[in-house]
Amino acid sequence: MINVDNLFGAVLVVWIMVTSGIRFGADGLRMDYYIMSCPLAELIVKNTVNTALQSDPTLAAGLVRMHFHDCFLEGCDASVLVDSTKDNTAEKDSPANLSLRGYEIIDDAKDQLEQQCPGVVSCADIVAMAARDAIFFAGGPVYDIPKGRKDGRRSKIEDTRNLPPPFFNSSQLIGMFGQHGFSAQEMVALSGAHTLGVARCSSFKSRLSNFDSTHDVDPNIDSNFAKTLSRTCSRGDNAEQPFDTSRNTFDNDYFNALIRKAGVLTSDQTLYGSTRTRGIVSSYALNQAMFFFDFQRAMIKMSLLDVKEGSQGEVRQNCRQIN
Template identity: 75%
Template sequence: MAISAVVHGPLLTLVVIVSRFGAGVVGLRMDYYFMTCPAVDQVIKNTVFNALQADPTLAAGLVRMHFHDCFIEGCDASVLIDSTKDNTAEKDSPANLSLRGYEIIDDAKQQLEAQCPGVVSCADIVAMAARDAVFFSGGPFYEIPKGRKDGRRSKIMDTINLPSPAFNASQLIRTFGLHGFTAQEMVVLSGAHTLGVARCSSFKQRLSNFDSTHNVDPSIDSNFVKTLAGTCSKGDNAEQPFDMTRNDFDNAYFNALLNRAGVLTSDQTLLTSTATRGVVNAYAMNQAMFFLDFQRAMVKMGTLDVKEGVQGEIRSDCRRINN
């Protein structure tokens, strides 16, 4: 995916996107709400800040929600839609059952509807909340263009396209490549695992009967095997932090990979694969480089298959398609 921009003064006013679906102009602008809802940034920042003060673990949830939204149907808030008797939505997929932070999006949306009804999309709120979660956790601040519309489709079957925690590097490169990302961008986005935890059910297959020649995944450090086994002794829903600083956005995740302490197969494979090992080493040694590349990749991800015009709507309730 190629992104270019026309700049007028200090404001980025137009983003032109060329994706695998062909060329098109998406009306995303940094100042999209300047006249229609000028308080939007402050409302979302305050809402996210207050939520993270009460529960810092929600930062990981907001970043993951943005990723799971954009990879299915594009960045259109389809992951927020509740299931109905006629439709099982994305959020009820096994891959999404552990998503958290919906109440933060609802809170921000209600405040914005009170101030400027029918103006701010749920898709923009999700993207901005992820941005602020990264910053308030100690990561880089990046600005994003706004103007996404909300989608009208949310089906559980579509989530089959989410990358699996059991993927190896080749599978990850292919999956991210379908969305226009390079192998390096895939690695840097995987670095979002510097926040949060994984459930035992996502990695227990590494601990016994791994393959025909190994009982335990040989890529795991032997002491870390004991740590993971201890976590799983508490059940499938027991949680293991991805690194030692689960609520801090830093490069500890990449250093964990160097120590053969990646929690998921899809984590440790980034070091074992020659296609991605060099990138992991670079980010482990240089946090500033990781931060810079991460913010660029997040801005790019936030433009995936954006809805515009009649392709989307502004939901009055993020959990329901407008009647």
């Protein structure tokens, strides 16, 4: 029997690859890239992710965030996984990346793959597949991605300045995502990944006191929710606040929270505060299927950002070290 979801996902990927100019062939990304060289690759990654998330569902958010932080810097090349050395401070030691989680899942999958088919499956592909599988595990849309990314040979802390900070407004977010080829709608859809996970107080406490010359508290926060955030911050800068009421479930509750003025970060709430993106937020809040469709399409597009192929990169033996 044909799996309609998988068939739809495959058709969607083909359409995006064609319209994005991604080529099929020996040197390009392909859906069946590992069919001969490592046929169990996808199954190994999926089983590793599912096992880890069954023990700790909060790691789904970590894997999705890791993929985003990887692709936005130097493309989807696993640069975020590289450990710092005495001669180089890597991306993962940037303040923007210190809260990333799930590295051990990638390491586990890589170890198994190296035993099964040494030197074949890139860390970049593992990160992309793990994010996809984590989204589905958490109840989100099923989609597939082409494989064949190579691992990059650069990971530098200064590159993380290109990650969107939590205080950006809608115009700044549209501009930054636009530099990577995303529309405003795609930016809002990708922001919906915040339906999973938490934010630390340090990333939103500026909204709660001495906000600006006119307001002590950000006027775009519901007063009761501001009290909730203040209680969270009373436990310190590392105290965590879920982005929505279902932190481990991939749904559209994040967008409903924005309508209630219960967005945690400035960069969340601005999506409803801006006339350029408010209608998109409202549409996703009303129609989860529309959000899922646009999100999976944007995630496939993101997974293709500046990928390295052939001699442009390598397949690391250890995801934490450049060969």
